[in-house]
Amino acid sequence: MxxxxxxxxxxxxxxxxxxxxxxxxxxxxxxxxxxxxxxTPTELLEASLAACSVMTIRMYADRKGWDLKGVEIKVGFKRNLTTHQVTFIKEVRLEGNLDSEQRQKLLDIGGKCPIEKIISGPVSVVSELL
The missing domain is CATH 2.20.25 (N-terminal domain of TfIIb)
Structure with a gap:
């Protein structure tokens, strides 16, 4: 595991x-x-979300046969120190011959990548001393 x-x-x-x-x-x-x-560890977390999102978008567009030439996603996050709320901000750039419905669907699909699901849901960490 x-x-x-x-x-x-x-x-x-x-x-x-x-x-x-x-x-x-x-x-x-x-x-x-x-x-x-x-x-930095923070950059690795942001990179994980960005990489997963672009891969998910690419897979979906390929499966649909859409003319997606490329995807660029920039990721950052804000942390509220009072409430401990963390908000990730993704800026998504889609390149290719896509209509507005395809663009919106690809944006939505990018939000369903496995890493985004992990960081959006309840998360716990269990540490074991070896």
Whole structure:
């Protein structure tokens, strides 16, 4: 079940993340003591939502045979420190010969990607000390 592993050594905040045979780096920015050698954890979360959304849109358009040339999604989020409410903001750019109904359907479909479903629903984290 656990498919992703993160490892950190003595180098302040630089983290190696491995999933199957793929490796990426994470770090913190210079202003908080990191060396800016990779994505921040927040950027990884945003990237996960963006990647899942564009893939879901691409799959749907392909299945429908629609003329979708490309999709670009920019993701950010706002956090209300008082209520702890987090709101993700997705800016979606669709390229191709699409009518307004197709564009709206693709926007809606992008909101049904697995990652968006995960972060939109009740979430809990269980940590086990090994």
């Amino acid at each position: 656990k498919t992703t592993v993160a490892r950190i050594g003595k180098q302040k905040y630089k983290t190696e993340i491995q999933a199957k045979n793929h490796i990426i780096s994470a770090d913190e920015p210079l202003e908080v003591g990191g060396e800016d050698l990779g994505f």
